[in-house]
Amino acid sequence: MNMLNPILARLKKMPRAALITIGLFVALGTFAPWLAPQDPSAQNLLEAGLGPMAAHWLGTDHLGRDTFSRLIIAANTSLVSVGSVLGIAMTIGIVLGTIAGYHRGWVDDLLMRIVDVGLSVPSLIISLAVIGIVGPGYWTMVLALALAWWPMSGRISRAVAVSIMSKPHIEALRVLGASPWRIYFGHLLPGTIGSVMVYATADAGTAALAVATLSFLGLGIQPPTPEWGQMLVDALPYLESDPRQVLLPGLALTAAVIGFNTLGESIALNRIPKPLTRRMLAARRLEVASWDKENSDA
């Protein structure tokens, strides 16, 4: 129990509602195949469009599939795809960002100009271009989003790496005659990963939204795999006759996005030096806002 105390103390500082929402999301997503009461793809047209009842707790969709099971499996889809997108994007971003932060000079200039190019093109446009070339599909979507996402994490990693590199403890290592490998892998990389992971939490909400957006447009996760964005588009024709079908996946998505944003920002504000966090969060909010704008245009 003693080992848990510091973790519990840290958890207490976070916004409780967001923590519960994300905890629920992660738990449901992880154990979805065992938790879903029914086969999410089993169709039964005789039971299509039914409201909540004992057999189907949250009702059924237009093909008679169990909405509750589909929502749970969709949490899994969302969790896995968001995790992969952020995993790939963070890896690319951290590698390039730390190399730029370590070397400075022309390497830094070159890599950061590439990042600038990446940041200047709206991420949805990059994703759409990649999907347009390769064709829609699950892994295409993950790669497309990762490609659109890494410049942001590259920028953050570089900022963190530069601040670590200028610390006297790195200078002390250089005076001791440590090899560049030791400084990079032993001190710079672990330090950067620790800080950048915090931003990953804050980014997860936006990434979830992006996955749902692409699926909504039919460019991401393909049927019959349940996904919130795709459930929304399936239910759209019944918006007036049966708003429940639209509301449920919409609410699930909204809760996940808001939960990740709130949780991520509170972690970031607690863990990272203030001025850096403010700038990064402001930049990230702009990013989120641009997604909304692009979506309404699309």
Added chain:
Amino acid sequence: MTQAPVLKVENLQTRFKSVQRGKFVHAVDDVSIELYPGEIVGLVGESGCGKSTLGRTIVGLEKASSGRVLLDGVDLSALSGAALRDSRRALQYVFQDPYSSLNDRQTVGEAIDEALVIAGTRTLEERDRRTKELLDQVGLASAVRDRHTRELSGGQRQRVAIARSLAVNPRVLICDEPVSALDLSIRAQVMNLFLRLQKDLGVACLFIAHDLALVRQAASRVYVMYLGRIVEHGPSQELYDRPSHPYSQMLLASAPEVDPRIEKHRRGPLMIGEVPSPTNPPSGCRFRTRCPLAVDDCAKAMPPSHGLSPGHSAACIFAADLHRGKRSALLHQEASAA
């Protein structure tokens, strides 16, 4: 001083690009110093005069734009890569701020162990033994080993930092105000520890400080730096008793006295004006803009260093007069103020 110097710095120059386009900040300009084995040499001067930059350039944290650093007669500027790292390891640096010079993620044991690994101590038993020995030398209990450095006090951290630099068996230690970030009560402890270690291990030490009393107590010789140049150097007893450069005279006189009776009669105000910009230093003698003795000749050329007595020299055209007490920057200052 018949021994060969362990560290010889020849005409070292460090400049940084200025914010003004095409201009340079001459932080260290044509500085030559020597350190003999086992001695403590003080380096004093106002903040911003280039003391720290000089120290950082010697250990390679800043790039010298010209000049040489010779360690045991080996020219470090001729080496590169692993050979440079191996040679330069004998030059160690103790940072001013013990809070940022240690990695917070490491425990004390890990920090020292890493230094030992870098220095090439391969076996685990050997490193374990040396870590214990080093902690003992700097007066820390071996229980501290498993504590994270962030859990320690400033004094303890500075002890760990000293232990870490000693782990690689340095011949020269450059201490950049190693105690000025510490509490007064801790300061004396760490300073005494440092002096004892320096004596026991026979490490030569360049002691950078603006605490003049501390330097007088610790150092056998002193270099006085002003605006990137050494203006005077000599044995500390003689330099403190008979400072022979107007800047040294004024710097020493501006240090407050502990005894209030003396302090009351102290001459002042002494140092006037600001340090000129190192981007655009005055022509000739750099101190002339603030010097009460300045004459027209001072602006023409940098005054050469005048030897005054063995090991004591000052770069001022009046150095001989000042040394003999025929002139005094302080009296002159008072006379012109009156």
